[in-house]
Amino acid sequence: MFANVRAVLFDLDGTLIDSAPDLGAAADRLRTDRGLGPLPMQAYRPMAGAGARGMLSVAFGITPEHPDFPSLREEFFANYERRIHEQTEVFAGVPELVATLAERSLRWGVVTNKMARFTSLIAQRVALFQGAGAIVSGDTTPYMKPHPAPLLAAAEQLGLTPQECIYVGDDERDILAGRAAGMGTVAAMYGYLGAGASPTDWGADAVIESPLDLLKFIVSV
Known part of the structure; x- marks a missing residue:
């Protein structure tokens, strides 16, 4: 159980929204x-949480080190931007959950x-x-998860200490970032998880099978 929680921070893709399509x-x-x-x-679905890197690895079997990766990534970004909310x-x-x-x-x-x-x-x-009190993107701070900086920035936007927040995500980097930030952590098992992932080994404080399961672990102030 998480006591004295004043805010819940969430990963986006695979945790709040299904953007895989x-x-x-x-x-x-x-x-x-x-x-x-x-x-x-x-x-594609298992790698959706890895963004362009994951999608291009599925589509072409390439990594960011491949010489064609930068140009393919930009083309992928343009394709995605045009259809960003068609099936998401x-x-x-x-x-x-948010209403509760x-x-x-x-x-x-x-x-x-x-x-x-x-x-x-x-x-x-x-x-x-529209009801989110903080939205921190991958380029909001100089670092991305698993670095704790984005989570600390979100807590600051909310005017809270990290210890008053918990973080929910469907990737190991989410749990690593939350732990490094001093927040309670929750692994979302309904998310994308990634190929070959072992969520039980991530060290999360709690594991949920559906979004509403989170409510069972929160004791509000």
Whole structure:
């Protein structure tokens, strides 16, 4: 149980929203534009949390060290920006979770490695995010998760200490960042998790199978 919690911070992709369909489609467009056959969405989904790196690894089997990676990444970004909210949806249970947090006078925010050029579009188009007290993107601070700086920036935006916040995410880097920031951590098992992930080895303070499960672990002030 988490006691004396005053705010919950969330990762974005795979934790609050299911953006895999749009991310996968943006990557697959790169393939079809080059005369390659499409891949099933099931191939892209596990790596959706890794952004361009994950999508390009599935689409072309390349890493950031490949000479074609920078140009493909920019093309992927352009594809994604054009369709950023065509099929993306808030996970079932998230609106009810956020509403319950508000009823308990708990604040909430977002800390994501997604760049602000994309985060801002989602925040504008998805009504849920109008209630967020803090939104920290991958380029808000000089560092990205698993560095704790983005989480510390979110706590500062909320006017709270890190110890008054917990962080929820579906990737090991989320748990590492939360622990480094001095926050309680929660692994979201319903998220993308990543290929070959072992969430039970991440060292999270709690594990949830659905968004609403989080409420069982919070004892508000």
